[in-house]
Amino acid sequence: MSRFAAGALAFALAGLAVAADPADQRLRDVMDAAKRRAAGVEPAPIRPETEAERQRFLAQGEAALAHGQVEAAIAAFDRAAGMRHAADSEMGLVRAYMQGGEYRRAVAFVAHTASAHRDAPGGAALYAWLLYVGGQGVHAERMLDEARSRFGSAAVLQEVRTQVRSGSPLARGPLLQAPARMAPFDASTIAPGLHVAGSAVLVDEGRRAIAPLAAVPASSRVWLRNALGEAVTARVERRNRELGLVVLHLDKPLPPGDSRVAERDPFPGSPAFAIEYVASGDAQPRWPVLRSGFLGAATSDGKLRDIGVEMPAGPRGGPVYDQGGRLVGVALSGNRVLTPSQLRRVLGQADPTPASAGPVPRVAVEQIYEASMRGAVQVLAER
Structure with a gap:
């Protein structure tokens, strides 16, 4: 086992601290099976009728996942995983965790899949993809390099590398095929003829959202969809052309996840994590991408801040x-940031009474990304 693979397993073990539930026990079980196999203890051959039943559970899991039925998908993939230590059932569980908004658990599980199943390039490809979208681009490249030494020019690995290096990765074609599908499914039915016009941020307990002006057409009606595939319609409450943003009112609130807004505006040079969806000409649900950097100073007109995080061109x-x-900002066009105080003014809210100015407890980047799976949404507009 390479040093990187050993690190992947260590990361998986660390992920078990997320919560104590049956999902964690399943990860322990599959890791124990991998250790026995690595020690030369091969499992008993699976009988044809058992394999046929396992395939039925895999199909049930995929069907449930395609309809947004996360718990049913987990139950089916779990049954399949109990019959055989195999990459396909584990990747199904990983994707079900992601569909349920559990990024930390998904990464912990797929780290094992990538290291233990040396005959399945899809596991390594899915791990690299989740590392990249979660802001760990360097580790994603290392995973891809190691996978190339094992699998050569496997098509799924080549496509992941191409997309990752583009800076604006889009899961399409082979990356949307099970079992290593690298995108969520729609959990809602949306209107036809839409495309991903940009990103937005849920505010006001998921009742409203802030979006860039250019992403919302004159029709004044859009769809908003989170990384769990949950989508609702929204209408324009008002446009602010001076700041280049739109306040949207959701026809039905979406759960915003961790919706804390900083009491004070951040200082220039403060560490920051910017998250957004890649705009595209289709309406495919996808996972957002996290990038880290340091917030910039005020722009020349004094209205907004420079974002300070290196990001590709986009809305x-x-x-x-x-x-x-x-939340310390909303990224707007021109790589500018709407600060918390400006956000409250836009929403017509009063500034809170500042608490003590002690240090803010840090949280893991994986936790920030997981929260963004609900707090950040795709803006779906008519083509």
Whole structure:
């Protein structure tokens, strides 16, 4: 086992601290099976009728996942995983955890899959993808390099590398095929003829959202969809052309996850994590991408801040978080940031009474990303 694979297993073990439940026990079981196999203890051959039943459970899991039925999918994939230590059932569980908004658990599980199943390039490809979207691009490249030494020019690995190096990765074609599908499914039925026009941030307990002006057409009606595939319609409450943003009112609230907003505006140079969806000409649900950096100073007109986080060209609209997982900005066009005080003014809210100015407890980047799976949404507009 390489040093990187050993590190992947260590990361998986660390992920078990997320919570004590049956999912954690399943990860322990599959890791124990991998250790026995690595020690030369081969499992008993699976009988044809058992394999046929396992395939039925895999199909049930995929069907449930395609309809947004996360718990049913987990139950089916779990049954399949109990019959055979195999990569396909584990990747199904990973994707079910992601569909349920559990990034930390998904990464812990797929770390094992990538290291233990040396005959399945899909596991390594899915792990690299989840590392990249979660802001760990260097580790994603290392995973891809190691996988190339094992699997050569496997098509799924080549496509992941191409997309990752583009800076604006889009899961399409082979990356949307089970079992290593690298995107969520729609959990809602949306209107036809839409495309991903940008990102938005849920505010006001998921009742409203802030989006870039350019992402919302004159029709004044859009769909908003989170990384769990949950989508609702929204209408324009008002447009602010001076700041280049739109306040949207959701026809039905979406759960915002961790919706804490910083009490004070951040200082220039503060660490920041910007998260957004890649805009595209289709309406495919996808996972957002996290990038880290340091917030910039005020722009020349004094109205907004420079984002300070290196990001590819795009319509923006995603949230910017601090090290404590609090919302400290909304990324707008021109790589500018709407600060918390400006956000409250836009929403017509009063500034809170500042608490003591002690240090903000840091949270893991994985936790910030997990919160963004609900707090950041795709803006779906008519083509």
